[in-house]
Amino acid sequence: MVVQSIRLFIVGDLFSLKDFVDNSIFPEDIIIKDKSNVSFDFERDILRIWHPKVYTKYHDDEYEKWYLKFLELYHSKLVQYGADDFQLEYYCFFLKQCNIEIFSSYLIKEFSKFNVSIPFTCVQYSQKRMKELANEYNFGYEE
C-alpha cells in the first residue's frame, strides 16, 4: 500500500503574501471554508496550500490536477507579488515496497510551464502506523 500527499510551497525573496491574498479571490474548491487546507505565514511570507483531501492512495490524476489548476489560476499573480520558488512537496508513505507513479506525461509537461520543483519525502511505515494513518484520514487500509 502506498499513500501520497502533496503540498504546494511558495516563497520568494520579494514575495508579499499579504498583497497576494488581499488582491485575490479564492473560491471554495481552492480554499475550503474553514481554511484547513492552507497555511498563510504572513510574517515570513510563506504560502502552503494543499488539496482538501490530505492523502490519496496510489496514483490519483484528479488529485494532481488540483495543483495544476491552482497554478493556472494564481501563478501569474503570485509572480507579480514576488513569488519565485514553487515547490510541490511530495510525501509518500508505504508498506514493504514503494512502487509509485506520479504525474502523467501530460501533467508533467503542464507543470513544467510553472518552473516547479518536486522535493520528495518517502517513509516506510509499519502496518500499525499505516492503519493509524488510514483511520485518522478515513481512507481504507490495504495490505
Added chain:
Amino acid sequence: MAAGQIHNYKQYATFGITVAGNATQNAYAMMSQGGSNSSSKSDIRKLEDKEVEQKFGKDFHKPGKMKDIYKDDFRKQLRKNGDKNFDFYLDRNTNEILLKGNSSGKEIRTGDFFNK
C-alpha cells in the same frame, strides 16, 4: 502514543527533482557535494529516525510537522545553497542538530541541540 516512543518504520528518504526546461542541467550542477561550510565527515553523522522521533515526536516527517517547520525557518539558507530538501544530521562534538541539504551536501547549523 507518547513522543519518544520508538516506532517500526525503517526507511526515510528525501530527494527531489526540478521540472523545468533546463531541469537536468540544474540538478546535476547542484549535485556537487561539500562546500565551504561543510564539516569534516567524521564530525557529523546522520540522525536515525528513532533519534529524530525522540527529539521531535513520531510525526516529524508528516506534512506540516517538524520537518516542515525547520524548512520554513531555514528556507533562506536552503535556497542560498540550492536545496529543496534535507536530512537531519548531528554534530558529534557539540550535539547540535544540522540540516544537510540533499542537493548541495552543505550543512546548516540550527542552534538546536540533541540531548540523549
